[in-house]
Amino acid sequence: MQTDIDPRSLIGRKAFDRSGHKIGTVDEVYLDDATGVPEWAAVRTGLFGRDAFVPLEPSELVEDGLHIPYERALIKDAPDFGVGRHLSPEQELQLYRHYSLALPPPPPPDHDFGRLAGQDDT
Numbered sequence: 001m002q003t004d005i006d007p008r009s010l011i012g013r014k015a016f017d018r019s020g021h022k023i024g025t026v027d028e029v030y031l032d033d034a035t036g037v038p039e040w041a042a043v044r045t046g047l048f049g050r051d052a053f054v055p056l057e058p059s060e061l062v063e064d065g066l067h068i069p070y071e072r073a074l075i076k077d078a079p080d081f082g083v084g085r086h087l088s089p090e091q092e093l094q095l096y097r098h099y100s101l102a103l104p105p106p107p108p109p110d111h112d113f114g115r116l117a118g119q120d121d122t
Helices: 072-076 089-098
Strands: 014-016 022-031 038-044 051-055 060-062 065-067
Touching (some): 022 051, 022 065, 022 072, 051 072
Parallel strands (some): 014 065
Antiparallel strands (some): 014 022, 022 038, 060 065
């Protein structure tokens, strides 16, 4: 998915499965903690439904909504962690496994740990 899209523009958009069937409406967007890039969306799957978390990569935003390249059944079976809360690393791992996505690389080690801002390398 394009990473330059304002996440707020996704909220309220219709979401479709790989066959083009409407599965619900984007309820929330979750950003990656390290990069701030939109990573997951919670899709409300019906009037009294639950929220299904879907990956924004490799989903595609087109005029009529968010197209998610997975089957409706897989999306509806995704873990539901409730909306409005931060996703923990363990919850994200569950989602990566659910969608059989490659795990993201671990963040690089912080070589500057303990240095004060503004200190020179000398």
